[in-house]
Amino acid sequence: MFEQLGLIGCGLMGGSFALALRRRGLVRRIVGYSPRRQSLERALAMGAIDIAASSPFDATSGADLVLIAVPVSATAATFAAIRDTLTPRTLLMDVGSTKCDVVDAALQTLGEHLESFVPAHPIAGKECAGIEHADAELYAGRQVILTPLEQGRTDLLQAAETLWTALGSTVVRTTPQxxxxxxxxxxxxxxxxxxxxxxxxxxxxxxxxxxxxxxxxxxxxxxxxxxxxxxxxxxxxxxxxxxxxxxxxxxxxxxxxxxxxxxxxxxxxxxxxxxxxxxxxxxxxxxx
Amino acid sequence: MFEQLGLIGCGLMGGSFALALRRRGLVRRIVGYSPRRQSLERALAMGAIDIAASSPFDATSGADLVLIAVPVSATAATFAAIRDTLTPRTLLMDVGSTKCDVVDAALQTLGEHLESFVPAHPIAGKECAGIEHADAELYAGRQVILTPLEQGRTDLLQAAETLWTALGSTVVRTTPQxxxxxxxxxxxxxxxxxxxxxxxxxxxxxxxxxxxxxxxxxxxxxxxxxxxxxxxxxxxxxxxxxxxxxxxxxxxxxxxxxxxxxxxxxxxxxxxxxxxxxxxxxxxxxxx
Missing domain, CATH: 1.10.3660.10 (6-phosphogluconate dehydrogenase C-terminal like domain)
Structure with missing residues (x-):
């Protein structure tokens, strides 16, 4: 059970993750951020998030679970924006479809918080983007690829595996390459x-x-x-x-x-x- | 209502056509031929055909409806084999995915019976071949393209349209080209x-x-x-x-x-x- 999910990106992937956690009772509070006001309002209306934050920093402050669900080119800037909210008990994940670039972004921006990051790629999706297509079962019966960093903490990697497994996913580990x-x-x-x-x-x-x-x-x-x-x-x-x-x-x-x-x-x-x-x-x- | 369907080729397409006609009570008797003994036995066992013929000629003798459902390269030989069983009341159709070659084969082999032929291509299928995947609803909700010949009889073209429509298909006419x-x-x-x-x-x-x-x-x-x-x-x-x-x-x-x-x-x-x-x-x- 997590206290707070800080969700950056309230689209199909992020919204589905939030709904999945909520349906399974795995999180107490979800604070979301999206640069698109409409997505944020929709996420609130759908009950995917409890609070609409006005910045990534606000969404992840106090979070023990952070999910970055943005187009991969926005990953580095997002890491930089939220880095100072990370604590030793925060599990930080992404859902990017490419991993070498996301890991590079993490290496360049996360500094001492690199240990919190577990790069993740759930092999799930829909051809239609947007929070309106979010689905609490999107990740059920799907594989999730984790590409853990050398610098990553083993307990957080284990927590990530437990979490995805609880969503019905099968976890596979490999390297970013x-x-x-x-x-x-x-x-x-x-x-x-x-x-x-x-x-x-x-x-x-x-x-x-x-x-x-x-x-x-x-x-x-x-x-x-x-x-x-x-x-x-x-x-x-x-x-x-x-x-x-x-x-x-x-x-x-x-x-x-x-x-x-x-x-x-x-x-x-x-x-x-x-x-x-x-x-x-x-x-x-x-x-x- | 047709008296007898002579079905050449008891695979996915032919078998589905037979099952569809039977389910809708549009045919009294179905005589099938396949070069593969196994397909023929399966078609009998599934009730797709009533009688297993030992040649294309036997399958279409006495038929007022003939469907050729074979790989397109076998069309000309099939036409030649059954040509002499065709009568002025026979509606002859194929289900080939190409039409110029099928029309050429008809022009070269059907002679005076060319008027019986209505080239047809139902836009339906499955990735799995074989009678075991045949489905009485394969053609329902799908388009069927007819590429009628100049030499074709209007009443038979009309009968073809009525038949496919009864199977739940939408009929579209165009040229083979x-x-x-x-x-x-x-x-x-x-x-x-x-x-x-x-x-x-x-x-x-x-x-x-x-x-x-x-x-x-x-x-x-x-x-x-x-x-x-x-x-x-x-x-x-x-x-x-x-x-x-x-x-x-x-x-x-x-x-x-x-x-x-x-x-x-x-x-x-x-x-x-x-x-x-x-x-x-x-x-x-x-x-x-």
Whole structure:
């Protein structure tokens, strides 16, 4: 049981975390901050937060649990703004989709409070951003990746694991480097491609007719293209070396297909398709 | 009410069509043929068909409704095999995802029976192939594209529309050329990319670890990569000119993203992401 959650960022991720803690009775008081007045009011109205703070500093003052749920490029400034409110009993986490940049920001700004920080990335989300889509069960049955720092306190890491587990998540530990390499492949590149695929259609004369004919395959393939642009701008920039490398991998595989298609090479296509189809049919999402 | 459905191909699409007709009491008897003995037995056991025929010819003899539900490359041979069973009261349809090649096959093989043929493409499916996944409601709430021939009979076209409407589908008419151009963009390219994205990961040393971390975004983006390889080999070859053109469109858009990422150009990324996200958030699948 935490006394006070200081929540910075009252969007989908932060709002869902607040609702999840509240539903499970894991926190006594939630003080939220958002630069967007509307999000803050909505969070209050929904009961995601008890108090709307007028600054990050105010939201985290007195908090024994702090969650930073902002686009990753805002992490460093947020750390700097709240650093002096951290105490030895504060557990500080983020929910960023990239970890190397968040850890760098922590190293540069947190100083003696580095020990409080447990970098976290819950593998959950929705294509629709904003507190209005917040969901107390968003993290249930999902993995949460923690990339603990050498300088981090073991008791706080343990508290973080206990907390996410209580929300129904499965906790996985890895390094920021391994995290960012893996998520470039299984999340960042798919998002990039979904965005690009939408734009590729929008640029064509018959875009509207084409989109009117699209079915369930298109719906699912492009679902993530509706994701929050500000969040994804930051992710694509923060993890660009890995994402660009994944682009190369995809490019090679697309070329294998187009070469086979141009040559009318049915056996080659068969082989490429079987490999993908078999692997995808066998794959199931890890969940708790 | 039809007397007899002659069903060629007892897989997901054909089986679902049979079950849908039966549930709605639109057919008295269903005679099915599949080259795979197992599919035929399963179709019988599930009640999708009443009689297992030993040849396409036997399945369609005496039928007033014929559905060809085979990979598109098998269409011409199937037409040739059943042609002599067609009568002036037979409505002949297919469910192929490409239409120019199916129409060509019809022109080359059906002769005087061309008038019976109404090319059809229901925008429905599942990533899992086979009669065991057949579903009487697969076509409900989905669009069905008809690309009628000049030589086709108006009364049969009307009968086709009435039939699909009775299954809960919304009927759209277009030309084979427009159909194939549109579906290259909204279906064939997405499938190709999903297949290639799976293979791109499988080729990497850490594929298994990466796949174990993947979440709901990856699940939906790659769902169609589990689709039937034989069906997709045929589609990618039959519609390759359009699909290759769509690859070029996607390639240009991916380059716009990678250029912005390499340059660290946040405003350019913002603009690309907003365009895609706004359009995808506004899009909804057309349904009945």
């Amino acid at each position: 391994e995290h960012d390499a893996a998520f470039a492949a299984v999340s960042h590149l798919p998002h990039l491609v979904a965005f690009a695929a939408m734009n590729a259609i929008l640029g064509q004369t018959h875009a509207a007719e084409y989109l009117a004919l699209a079915g369930p395959g298109f719906r699912d393939f492009t679902r993530i293209a509706a994701s929050d642009p500000a969040v994804w701008r930051d992710i694509l920039l923060a993890n660009r070396a890995n994402v660009l490398q994944q682009c190369e991998h995809l490019h090679s595989q697309l070329q294998a297909f187009t070469t086979a298609m141009r040559a009318g090479d049915a056996p080659a296509l068969d082989s490429l398709l079987h490999r993908a189809s078999t692997a995808r049919a066998r794959w199931t999402m890890t969940s708790s | 427009e159909h194939d151009a549109a579906f290259a963009a909204v279906s064939h390219l997405p499938h190709l990319v999903a297949f290639a994205a799976m293979n791109a990961i499988l080729g990497q040393t850490h594929a298994a670890e990466y796949l174990a971390l993947a979440g709901p975004g990856f699940r939906d983006f790659t769902r169609i990569a589990a689709s039937d390889p034989a069906v997709w080999r045929d589609i990618l070859l039959a519609n390759r000119a359009n699909v290759l053109q769509q690859c070029e469109h996607l390639h240009s858009q991916l380059q716009a993203f990678t250029t912005a990422m390499r340059a660290g150009d946040a405003p350019a990324l913002d603009s690309l992401l907003h365009r895609a996200s706004t359009a995808r958030a506004r899009w909804t699948m057309t349904s009945s």
